Amino acid sequence: MAPIISVKDLTKTYENGFEALKGINLDIEEGEVLALLGPNGAGKTTLISIICGIANKSGGSVTVGGHDITRDFRKARDMIGLVPQEMAVEVFEKVIDTVKFSRGLFGKGKDPAHIERVLRDLTLWDKKDNRIRELSGGMKRRVMIAKALSHEPRVLFLDEPTAGVDVELRKEMWDVMRELKKSGVTIILTTHYIEEAEAMADRVGVISKGELLVVEETDSLMKSLGKKVLEIELDKPVDDVPPALAQKGVTLSPTGKLVYTYDTAAEQTGITDILADLKKAGLRLADLSTKQSSLEDIFVDLVAQQKAEEDAA
Amino acid sequence: MNLTAVASIYKFEMARTFRSIFQSVISPVVSTSLYFVVFGAAIGSRIDTVEGIQYGAFIVPGLMMLQMLMQSVTNAALGIYFPKFIGTIYEVQSAPVSVIEIVMGYVGAAATKSMMIGLIILATASLFVDLQIQHPLAMLAFMVLTCISFALFGFIIGIWAGNFEQLNLIPMLVITPLVFLGGAFYSISMLPEAWQTIALFNPVVYLVSGFRWSFFSMSDVSVGLSLLAIAGFLILCLAVITWIFKTGWKLRS
Ligand SMILES: Nc1ncnc2c1ncn2[C@@H]1O[C@H](COP(=O)(O)OP(=O)(O)O)[C@@H](O)[C@H]1O
Ligand SMILES: [Mg+2]
Numbered sequence: 001m002a003p004i005i006s007v008k009d010l011t012k013t014y015e016n017g018f019e020a021l022k023g024i025n026l027d028i029e030e031g032e033v034l035a036l037l038g039p040n041g042a043g044k045t046t047l048i049s050i051i052c053g054i055a056n057k058s059g060g061s062v063t064v065g066g067h068d069i070t071r072d073f074r075k076a077r078d079m080i081g082l083v084p085q086e087m088a089v090e091v092f093e094k095v096i097d098t099v100k101f102s103r104g105l106f107g108k109g110k111d112p113a114h115i116e117r118v119l120r121d122l123t124l125w126d127k128k129d130n131r132i133r134e135l136s137g138g139m140k141r142r143v144m145i146a147k148a149l150s151h152e153p154r155v156l157f158l159d160e161p162t163a164g165v166d167v168e169l170r171k172e173m174w175d176v177m178r179e180l181k182k183s184g185v186t187i188i189l190t191t192h193y194i195e196e197a198e199a200m201a202d203r204v205g206v207i208s209k210g211e212l213l214v215v216e217e218t219d220s221l222m223k224s225l226g227k228k229v230l231e232i233e234l235d236k237p238v239d240d241v242p243p244a245l246a247q248k249g250v251t252l253s254p255t256g257k258l259v260y261t262y263d264t265a266a267e268q269t270g271i272t273d274i275l276a277d278l279k280k281a282g283l284r285l286a287d288l289s290t291k292q293s294s295l296e297d298i299f300v301d302l303v304a305q306q307k308a309e310e311d312a313a
Numbered sequence: 314m315n316l317t318a319v320a321s322i323y324k325f326e327m328a329r330t331f332r333s334i335f336q337s338v339i340s341p342v343v344s345t346s347l348y349f350v351v352f353g354a355a356i357g358s359r360i361d362t363v364e365g366i367q368y369g370a371f372i373v374p375g376l377m378m379l380q381m382l383m384q385s386v387t388n389a390a391l392g393i394y395f396p397k398f399i400g401t402i403y404e405v406q407s408a409p410v411s412v413i414e415i416v417m418g419y420v421g422a423a424a425t426k427s428m429m430i431g432l433i434i435l436a437t438a439s440l441f442v443d444l445q446i447q448h449p450l451a452m453l454a455f456m457v458l459t460c461i462s463f464a465l466f467g468f469i470i471g472i473w474a475g476n477f478e479q480l481n482l483i484p485m486l487v488i489t490p491l492v493f494l495g496g497a498f499y500s501i502s503m504l505p506e507a508w509q510t511i512a513l514f515n516p517v518v519y520l521v522s523g524f525r526w527s528f529f530s531m532s533d534v535s536v537g538l539s540l541l542a543i544a545g546f547l548i549l550c551l552a553v554i555t556w557i558f559k560t561g562w563k564l565r566s
Contacts, residue, residue, distance in 0.1 A: 053407050089401065090399070090401055091399075101321050101324075104320065104324075105405065
């Protein structure tokens with residue numbers, strides 16, 4: 001199937017000469033959730049702004065549903081809904097009016113049933129006649145999502161949907177996203193929270209300094225680049241790591257567990273040796289667990305790798 | 314053409330106007346009444362007539378022009394500046410709409426509002442003086458053209474302005490003096506000859522003169538010239554706006 005969004009050699013140099021995007025290539029499949037992960041200033045918002053028609057590109061091309069975003073801008077933009085990073089709402093307007101306005105702006109005829117569905121899905125229906133200034137921060141964000149969904153887009157961009165919101169609200173936003181995904185909308189979200197990408201995305205694109213470092217299925221990205229952590233709980237906690245184990249890189253956690261990090265892709269994980277050493281040291285284990293390292297670590301590795309390559313070049 | 318979008322912007326802007334209808338209307342009505350007290354009663358009692366027309370009636374077209382120019386410019390400027398200021402402009406930028414459609418929506422709404430205010434002033438004025446409009450259709454045509462072209466001008470200012478001071482600068486510093494010096498409250502022929510020549514470089518002279526002709530069949534410059542001047546201004550503003558959207562000036566980084 002042809003990708004719903006195709007980005008080719010996209011570059012962006014701002015007027016002040018800053019090169020924010022250095023040749024991005026990216027295909028997005030219909031129906032997937034793609035997380036663009038990267039630190040502040042990586043170029044996530046710039047990329048989204050270009051695809052949505054808010055900023056002009058400097059070079060390369062973008063198509064949405066096969067329509068070029070410059071030549072065929074109407075058809076391309078028809079398919080897109082955008083929830084920008086910055087909160088921006090007409091505080092004096094009523095919720096329902098501003099959502100209807102958004103739909104009209106996209107040239108779609110009135111459809112009260114659709115507007116009601118969107119507002120209900122976002123649990124805003126009770127507030128439809130409230131002025132936006134009367135709503136809480138989380139509700140304002142949902143109004144922005146409602147506006148973006150008012151014209152039935154096939155692709156939804158969420159630029160840092162959970163930046164600066166509390167844990168509860170983040171969970172709520174995640175639920176909203178899951179519902180949206182179920183309805184078949186393609187979602188592109190940007191974030192600098194690893195957990196968010198991990199929790200929400202089918203694929204993750206890691207972006208740093210205007211370059212897309214990698215795009216991969218979330219699971220396989222974790223597997224191929226991931227490290228695992230082995231935690232050993234002893235029946236009697238120790239004060240020091242026995243020397244033989246310390247030599248192999250085992251450390252002591254604050255809770256008194258022995259911790260060993262290993263590369264899943266490596267030929268020899270070294271676990272067998274460690275278990276043997278434990279026995280030799282006369283330690284008995286009470287419990288044993290392994291866990292996948294987080295995208296955080298993966299990300300740190302990738303950026304370090306990129307930096308090493310830069311230094312080498 | 315995305316006419317639904319034009320209608321949406323227009324309705325949204327008009328709703329904004331009607332929400333503050335009282336402020337919108339009360340201020341021009343009060344200031345017009347003040348002008349009548351000051352110019353009409355105090356000064357008018359000494360001037361009596363200008364070229365055979367009661368002074369109180371003579372200043373009506375000028376008063377309407379003054380308010381319509383100010384309102385067109387400030388409304389259109391605020392109309393586009395406000396979304397820029399609060400950030401909601403992203404929606405217009407990312408919508409499948411062209412320059413023409415955005416301009417039609419915002420400028421149409423601003424022009425409509427100042428047309429309404431012009432008519433309210435006319436109604437207020439008719440409480441103070443006897444008015445007989447000799448070419449009502451021409452009067453309406455002048456109003457429409459003036460409101461649209463100055464709303465276009467205001468739209469440009471709204472896009473250009475980086476803060477509220479700049480937003481107020483042009484109406485205060487340019488429009489008001491041009492109108493006062495443009496024969497709103499006197500006939501150009503009353504000026505010394507040298508000033509009469511200078512006045513001809515003031516575009517507002519042509520507006521006021523043509524507009525006054527539609528009331529009293531008398532004018533400082535020929536009606537054709539007035540129409541030409543206003544059409545020229547309209548085309549100039551349209552050209553600038555087309556350029557703005559082509560280049561994304563101040564709108565797209
Ligand atoms: N209008 C602009 N002019 C110049 N530089 C900009 C502009 N907007 C963003 N930048 C720069 O481009 C880089 C990428 O910004 P952005 O896309 O907002 O990053 P992100 O969304 O990943 O945090 C940053 O270094 C930022 O300072
Ligand atoms: Mg950003």
